[in-house]
Amino acid sequence: MERWRIIKAFTLGSLLEAAIPKPGNVNRYVDFEDLTLYHFIFAETWIIDILHEATKIGDQLRRGTYRLNEAGIGELIKRAVQNTREVQDANPNFGIVALQIPLVIALSMSRNMLEARDCVRRLLDESTVRDTMELYRAIRIANPKGIPSGVKYDVYSDDSFRELFRDGINLKRLAEISCERELIFCEWLNGYELSYKTFARLYELTKEMTLEEAVQGAFVELLAENTDTLIVRKAGKEEAELVKERAREVLEGRLTLEEFDAFLRGKKDLRNPGSLADIMTIALGLFVLKGYRLTREP
Template identity: 30%
Template sequence: MRTPARNAELALLLEVAGTPKPGNVDRHRDLEDLRFEHFLAGAVGAREGLELAGDGAAVGAAFERAVAGMAEQGGGNTQFGSLLLLVPLVRAAREELAQPTVEAVCEDTTVADAADFYRAFDRVDVFVGDPPADMEPLDVRRGSDAVPALEDRGLTLLDVMERSVPGDDVAREWVTGFERSFAAAERLADADPDAPVTKRTAAVFLSLLADRPDTLVATRSGEAVAREVSDRAAELLERDALETDPDAVETFADDLVARGVNPGTTADVTAAGLFIALEREAIAV
C-alpha cells in the first residue's frame, strides 16, 4: 500500500503524463527550456519533502524541502504550485483527507511556516506578478530577504495565502478548503473507469480550464487571453472533443505552446485532484 507521500509523488508523475494538456509540458510536448524529463526528475526530487509532510513535519519546512529537491534538475521550476497544494494535503492525510482536516492544517500554520515558504523562492525562479507598492517589502521574489518584514508583521502562511487572492488560484485553494482540488478528484472518480488514468487526467484538466480562467495565464498574458483560453476549452469540452475530435484538442495544445501561454495553475489543481483520488482509491494505477 502506498503512503500519502508516495501517492503525492505518483500524482505529480501522472499529471505531467496526461496528454494532451494544452499549454503545458506533457508526453508529446516540451517547452523551449523545460522538458518532460525535468518534470519526472522534479517529482522524484520532491519525495523527501513530501515524506516529511507525511511524517507530521511543519508545512513550511516540508514544502521548502520538497521545493529544494524538485529544483535539483536542469529545467528550473517544474512543480512549485503543485507542491504548495500537495504538502498540506499529505499532512492532512495523516488523519483524514477531508476538507475540514485540510482547512485545520492550513489554519494551524505559523510565521515560521511562512518564512520557510519565502525561503523556497531562493531555490528556484517562480513567475509571480508585481505586488502593490505597500506590499513590496513582502514580495515573495525577495525570498529569504523578505523574512524580517514577514516576521515583523507576524504573518502566518495562511495569512500570506489570503493576501494572494484573488490573483492566484493556488492560494485560493488554501482559503476555500481546496474546493477545486476535491472537485477534480470527484471528476476523476466519475470518469470512464476503463480509460487510462492519463486520458482521464487530460479530460479533467480541460474541464478545470473551462471552469475558470487560469490565473497564471492572466498574470503573464493578461485577463483577455486567460478568458479566451478558458472559452476555447469550454467549447472543446461541450462537444466532447477529446472523444469526437481529438485532433482539435491537439491543435489547441500546440497553439498554446507556440504562443507561450501556459495554464500552469490548472495543472497544479489537477495534480492535487489526482492525489486526493489516489488516496481515496477512487482511481487505480
C-alpha cells in the first residue's frame, strides 16, 4: 500500500481520536489535570518520521531486502516514545505507538488492509528477544500508569533483560504472557481483531450519522463489550466491570451520554478508558486509510 497515505491516515486518526469528545477521555472540551489535548497533538505529530521509517521497512520486507526478524519493531517503538518525550512531559500515546508500529509496517508490505493482519502475525512470530528488550526500554521511558511490579519479567527489574534473553522471550511470547493484563498484546496476537471490528462499525455508522456521532456510538459499544485493561491496572477489576455496566445502560437508554461521561470522570482519571481509546485510534486510522472523506453538512 502507498506509504504516505498510510502515514497521513494514522496521524490523522490519532488526532481525531484525541479531539472528538468521547466519554471519560481527554478531548477538545475537557482535559485531565496532568494530560491535555495539546500533549496528544505534540506527541502524535512528533512521531511522523518514525511512521515514515516503519513504512520504508515494510517496503523493504515486501521486496525481500529485509528479513522479517530484521524489522526492528521494538527499536522503532522505543524511538517513537523518545520522540514524544522531546516535546511534551506526559505519556499520551505509548499504547497508540505500540499498536501503530507493527501495523504500519504490515500495511506497507501488504497488497491490502486485510492481508496486513496476517503480516502482523508473521512479524511477531519472527520478532527477536532484542525487540522485547527495546520495548522494555520504551516502557521505562513512557512510564505508563499501573504497570505491575513483582511479576515475571518485571519491566522495572534490573534482572529482566537477563531473564528475557535466557528464556528467549520475543514479542509474540511476551504478548502471550501479558495478553490478560494488557489489551494491546491481545491485538498483536489476534491480528488486530478488535481494531478492525471497530473500523467496520465506524464505516457502518457513518452512513447515517456524523463522524463524531459515529465515534461516540462505537466507543460506548466498545466499553459495553470489552474490559478496559488500563482501568483494571489503575482502579481494579470491579471498577472496570462497573464501567462496562454503565456503558450498557447508555446503549439501553437508561443513562445519557452526559451522565456516563460524568460517572467516568467521577474519580479523576481512574476510570479513564485508555486501552479502548487506543483501539479507537487504530480504527480511525484504518477508517481514514480506507478513504473516508470529510464533507460539509447539508
